[in-house]
Amino acid sequence: METKSTTQGRKVIRVVARVKPSTDPVVQASAKSISVHKPKGDESETVSISFGAQFAGSKDSYKLDYCFEESETTGLILTKEIKPLITSVFEGKDANVIAHGARCSGKTHLIQGSEREPGIAVLTMAEMLSMAEERGDSISVSIYEVSQETVYDILGQEKRVVPVKSLSEFQNLYFGLKKSQKLTSDPPLRSHRGVMIHVTTGNVNSGSFGRMNFLDMAGYEDSRKQNSDLAHLEITRINKSIYALQNVMYALNANETHVPYRESKLTRMLKDCLQGGNRTLLITCLPREFSQDSFYMLNLASRICVGSNRVMANAATKKNNSIARSISSSSAVQRRQTPLVVSATFNKKTLLRGSVTERKTKLNTVASAIKGRKLFGEANDSVNCKNNPKKMESKARVAVKKEISTSKVVLDVQASSFEEVYPCELEGVCSSFIVTDSQSSLIEEENVDLAFSSSTVAMEPGYSTCASFSSELIDTTYTETPQKHEERFSGAIYCDDGFTNKAQIAERADNSSVIEEDPTLVNEGENLDKENKSLLANETASPPLSIRLQELSNTLKSICKTSSQLSPPEKYHTALTKSKTEEVSEYSDITVEAAVSLDLKTPERSMPSNIGCSPWKTFSAHSSKLKNSAVGEYLKFLNTADKEDLKKLKGIGERRATYIVELREESPEPFKKLDDLKDIGLSEKQIKGLLRKEIGEIFH
Ligand SMILES: Nc1ncnc2c1ncn2[C@@H]1O[C@H](COP(=O)(O)OP(=O)(O)OP(=O)(O)O)[C@@H](O)[C@H]1O
Structure with a gap:
């Protein structure tokens, strides 16, 4: 059976490298120059890249799907890699060509090129224009930039998607940006730059059909470098978004059930293009004079590539073992x-x-x-x-x-x-x-x-753990220390925060549009942490309760009162009911303790039909109903209360209240069960604690 990470026998994410030539002949012969091993020449299914010098944590070689060396032209990349993607775009799919690498590794040269030496985006546009003409389809283009977690629509708010009829029209738009795009009001920050080519069946107004997305990513640079000309925060943010996209591609290629699109604005924005079996070509740009930064990018690219091999290897195991996991x-x-x-x-x-x-x-x-x-x-x-x-x-x-x-x-x-x-x-x-x-x-x-x-x-x-263990064993020689790993990923590790994809358009001085902006995004993990900490630490604080919960408390109190006069019948003193008895005492201590600690699943709200045969059963049924009602009321409150009221709940601060309101704009009732609270960054334990405190408060 075909795995999710392949479509029609082809990988969802294909990972190749492009070597940037060195202008210095001495470097080519130096120890830091890279070498590419293609076991079957141009027909090789995988290639190995190695370099003479040793870098922290480096292996002898890294596997990728292919590597285009200096002698191989951009035209060859078009024929070999991009034409199949163009076909899929005309079939209604989206496709992505993403160039990543260290700074000055040749990404822009590859994607955009120059007017004299056009890059693959321009060559692709020429190809797509002629195909569209043959088929009677239309082509339009949008250009975006993601800088410091803000997405800019470079062509402006008025005309975000511009019809393109000829290559020169496109080149004017694309290369003209160099002059107009630099924003007078903003500092010249580095950014990820993307060109999206839209194919529309028939005329332009009949809706987008398939899209080809070219993304020239900002260059990776180690944030610990002393001599960088960039601010530390800027580097960290750029690296964070680079890691976020790599994480997404890794998850897609490894066929993971959860793909962390929410880790950055870039990944959230590209979610539609990346998901659903749409194909992506990841090109790692490598200067021949290799550096530590290039090594990191190559290492991650290789892991994304190997990730898919793992899945396929596992697929075979699955077949043999009939374990559909x-x-x-x-x-x-x-x-x-x-x-x-x-x-x-x-x-x-x-x-x-x-x-x-x-x-x-x-x-x-x-x-x-x-x-x-x-x-x-x-x-x-x-x-x-x-x-x-x-x-x-x-x-x-x-x-x-x-x-x-x-x-x-x-x-x-x-x-x-x-x-x-x-x-x-x-x-x-x-x-x-x-x-x-x-x-x-x-x-x-x-x-x-x-x-x-x-x-x-x-x-x-x-x-069967065999699969997971053996899969992890494919790549075995990585030796970076855990400490390093933490440092390196400090930017990448990020909260799945419940942000929405809602586009907010704002004007900018140069007429480009800000599609999404949240300057505080980089701090949101910290803010959530703060909220989490206050939730855990602030045991004594008691924000106001919702009236509905208060009403519930009264009913619960009356039941507890009744139950204290009852003792469970003798016949229930079995091993099983012992624990029930414990639960009863827990109920009378902090009545909701059991209600929220038993299970995080939102309980069924229906009453058992056979209640009433004994006081004990009646009590249990009522307790359970109350638990259900309390949870139900709580969820209802989250689904309906305004932001100010939401903030009155324990553990819900400004940021979470905002998330909740935003989530409700996406879906009218985002909280159907307690587990859904994880979407606002709460852990299971926190959800329990939150309910315990909120509902327990009514007994004070
Ligand atoms: N294949 C190539 N052949 C010749 N020159 C190249 C090639 N690739 C890149 N260069 C040159 O190297 C320099 C840096 O390239 P480029 O601007 O494309 O790097 P980049 O990775 O986009 O940089 P940044 O990280 O700053 O975005 C440019 O002067 C470019 O002309």
């Missing part, structure tokens, strides 16, 4: 999705040791979107796996022991590449567990080993 089980994102339950019976390879009590310890493996996706981190996992499986095992064990003190489960995890079984032991007693967010933050702090342990723990019943 995605490789992304190992991804942090998937780990965070649902509380995954490991039961004692799910798999022969999974054993349960120790006594199992009626009480199920619930721990939750949620890893936040902020820190969940770590390209380097995965590489580090691999290093640990291959180099020292035993060490990996023990680290996994120690890590989990540290965090989970109340459960004892032994998982036998089979790593097919090792052909060994590595048990991961957790202390305590439980028949199932779900690891919560608090654990996941510890996991993140502990870096890769702990992240690995969580992925081990978070297996779903029936999962």
Whole structure:
């Protein structure tokens, strides 16, 4: 079966390199010059790129789908790589050609070129114009720029998509920008520049058909460089958006269930073009005189490329094993999705040791979107796996022991590449567990080993871990230290924040339009953190409650009163009802404790039909109904209250209230279940805490 990361046998993201020639003949012969190995010449399915010099964390060589060397012309790139994309655009699909690389690596030269030496966007336009003419279709163009998390429509608000009838018309628009686009009111910041060619069936007004998007990304530069001419903040923001797009491409190629489009304005804006099987050509521009910055870009490109190989390799495994599971089980994102339950019976390879009590310890493996996706981190996992499986095992064990003190489960995890079984032991007693967010933050702090342990723990019943482990082992030689990894990704690690894609057009001094602007975006992770912290720390604060919740409290109080006069009948004193009894006492302490701690699933709102046969059952049914109602009311409040009222809720500050209101503009009822609160940056634990406080407050 075809995987999501391929369309008609072709990869969704194809990753190639383009070598920029050196003007200095000495450099070409120097140790830092790169060399390309094409096992089957131009027909090679993959090529290896290596360089004489060693860089921090470098391997001997990096695999890409292809590499265009200096001798290969831009025309060849058009024929070999872009023409198939043009065909798909005329079939109604979108396609992307993205050039990334270090600063001055030749991205603009490749995409835009010069009037004398046109780049691939211009050559493609010529091709598309002639195809459109033959078919009676129309071509129009829009040009955008993303600078410091702000999207500008360069052609202006009036004419964002401009019809183009001839190549010279296009060139006038495209190259004319150089003179007009520099914005007098803004500092000359670096930006990502994109040209979107729209194909329209019939005349221009009949709607866009397919789009070809050329993106010339701002150059990557290590933010720790001392001698940079750019401000640190500017570099960090640029790098953050570069990582964000790379993360998206990685997730698409690795066929992950969650693609982090929300990590930056750029990725949010390009979501439509990138998703749904639309094809992308990622071109890594490499100057022949190699640098550390180029190495990072090549490394990431290679990981995106290898990511898709992993998926395909896994697809074969899946076929053999008839396990229809995605490789992304190992991804942090998937780990965070649902509380995954490991039961004692799910798999022969999974054993349960120790006594199992009626009480199920619930721990939750949620890893936040902020820190969940770590390209380097995965590489580090691999290093640990291959180099020292035993060490990996023990680290996994120690890590989990540290965090989970109340459960004892032994998982036998089979790593097919090792052909060994590595048990991961957790202390305590439980028949199932779900690891919560608090654990996941510890996991993140502990870096890769702990992240690995969580992925081990978070297996779903029936999962074969062979696939995820072996997949991680393909790339094994990455040696960047965890600390470095953190530094490097400090810009990339980012909150999946619930921002909307709503375009806000604002005028700019030079008549270009600001499509989206949020200068505070770079701080939003911090702001959310602040909100999170105040939510966790501000135990005593008591913002006003919604009236509806107050009404509910009265009903709940009256029921509690009644229940205190009842004692559960003798026949219920079984192991099972013992825990129920515990729950009753919990209810009478902080009545809502149980209501919100049992399960994060929004409970069914219907009343059990067979209530009334005993006071105990009646009480349980009423409690459950109240719990449902309280949760329902809370969600209703989130779906309807205005921003000021929303801010009165605990844990909802200015920023989250804004997100909520924005989400409601996208969908009238965005909060249908408690899990939906994750869209505003809340973790599972925070959601529980939030409800517990809000509803518990009514008893004060
Ligand atoms: N294939 C090539 N052949 C000859 N010269 C090239 C080639 N690629 C780039 N150059 C030259 O190298 C210089 C830098 O190229 P370019 O401006 O395209 O880099 P860039 O990666 O877009 O830079 P930035 O990171 O600043 O956006 C330019 O002077 C350009 O003419």
